[in-house]
Amino acid sequence: MSEVVTYKREDQIAYISVNNPPVNALSLPVRQGLEAAFTKFANDNEAKAAILICEGRTWIAGADITEFGKPPEDPWLPKVIHQMEANEKIIVAAIHGTALGGGFETAMGCHYRCAVPSAKLGLPEVTLGLLAGATGTQRLPRLIGVKRALDAMISGAPFSASNGLEWGAVDEIVDGDLRDGATQFTKKLLAANAKPRRISDEEVDGLELNEHFFNEYRNGMAKKTRGFFAPEQIVKCVEAAVSLPYKEAVEREGELFMECMMSSHSVAQRHLFFADRACAKVDDVPKDTPLRDIKKVAVIGGGTMGGGIAMNFANAGIPVVLKEINQEALDRGLEIIRSNYNATVTKGRMSAEQMDQRVGIISGVLDYDDLSDCDLIVEAVFENMALKKEIFGELDRIAKPGAILASNTSTLDIDEIAASTNRPEDVIGWHFFAPANVMTLLELVRGAKTSHEVIATSMAMAKTIKKIAVLVGVCFGFVGNRIFFPYVREAQQMILEGVPPERIDQVAFEWGMAMGPNGVSDLSGLDVLDKVKSEWLDRPDDPALWAVGTKLVELGRLGQKTKAGIFNYAGRTAVPDQVVADLAKSEATRLGIQQLSEVSDEEIIERLMFSMINEGALILEEGIAMRSSDIDVVFVHGYGMPRYRGGPMRYADTVGLSNVVAAMEKYRERYGDMYWTPAPLLKRLAEEGGSFSG
């Protein structure tokens, strides 16, 4: 028997245990171990029933994702599950933690399932660009019904043990010790002479289905799943479950699973699964770095950003103090927070009591001295170096020793801000993304003197407030905005060249972006970008840089907030405006920019994406990002790039770096060296046939 799967019989019951930390993933040794253990069970005449149970923090959390993309090695999971199910003696799954993906499929291969109340079950493969390819798409509809199974597989969201009990996926909830409870349950089954109950023998309940069911389901999921490959494949599997005999439908599932597995989408989504976890690791900050206690937080500035930041801490149960300059501004800030929570209550996503609890731990002050007992102070005033330095000078005066002093700056030099204090080791950038209470990304900006303790505590705190934190270095715009700026530059350059802004946005949207670059600029505020430009001291010496935006700001067209920017706005709908086309034309004439007679969709994407990728390569070379996958995490979580593209650097790998360089050379011939000289790292990797993701 392998070390990761053990077999132990006590009287009539065989206990088959999986022990493969950290999450009992179904790697080859586990599959081999399960095959051997269940063969032993079948041949053990003394054993009348088996309990499959897991050690450590969780039940089997799925197939081993690191094995994907490599040639499959026997025994393949569906085979193991069929072998288990075919057993003539009963098998009981005893579930704790998370039974996910292949783990839940393994549980469905058992004849009965019991679970502790805190257990979660689900098929999250869709989040990896996959489907439940070890018979999950065939078994779950049989177990809990077609609609519920589709909902679970298309969302990928796990469900609770009590829902599982209600829906028929769990037979018994075990309070107290799982092994004991599972043993009692199995003894009851034996006493009742229970037979193996095989899901594959059961019919799919088609009562809820009419002839339009699947098309209606597709229409219903279209908006949420736009662009993703796997969801449609999942629906096809369930259609097969309904219309084909089990065996044929399983074969169909296998084919569709392999299509997903080989798709660039799944490669990208699997890359992000690991990227999302890798970014939490900081090589030079030891794991045992002491963490500071954060019991009370202050936020300076009660505007939209400051209010959103405060909500993050209140949501995690941490008291927050909002500091404003006068009572009116403070009242307004607190009112915005209250109305944000109110909206969540109205949508039914929070109870009135929860809202009261959260609002109850947010207080307001006008005086810096009232922040002297705070452990973390986040400054969130507008982008102005002089103002920020003044504030940090005050914080240095009043903050208690050991308090973390954070700035929400989106571009400015953290070292310069830190230099306005006598404790630069306590200063760090905490760059939130708007709306700060919704967006998951947090860029943590490490200054030259930021201490390990402050970095480690900030990383841990980010997790507490449910953010994905990426640690970056100091440069103008850090990682996110620094790659966003060339993206906006190319979008506006194309407008100057006569490409309609709505066409650029439509092409970007169809490529998968949540919004096109011009719509995003209008949403952020063209005035904000213009202000950034004026603070950007070493910006490219180019009069055409963001020239459209600057011109529009001069006309008072600041974006969505003034109902006119690059587009006009009817509510939130962007409507093209001839005024902008005319303005672009006259600006182009003034700046000597040639009009393009024709621009392909391919060129629009290349110019938007490759300009970012090149900046990303520079960022990596300069050590501003620790790894290329961190850049991907930033752009996916903070800027609306779809997960199936994997982020800009992963997308470059998908296109092929030599193709990226070749396209850049083409644009360099047309536009010169300033923007289109391939970064040395990009060039070198392309020549070596390498990639960013290694």
Ligand code: 3H9
């Ligand atoms: C599947 O099952 C396909 C089948 O249908 C068909 C097959 C034919 N594999 O997240 P954490 C690592 S697809 C390999 O930080 P938590 C993870 O990278 C799979 N490694 O812990 C991390 O490593 P490190 C369907 C995995 O407590 C460490 O474990 N299943 C896997 O916050 C700890 O992970 C899923 O999609 C894996 N399957 O959350 C579930 N899972 O320490 C994926 C984790 O080096 N997993 N690792 O950074 C999860 O959702 C979470 O890990 C879980 C625990 C909720 C289980």
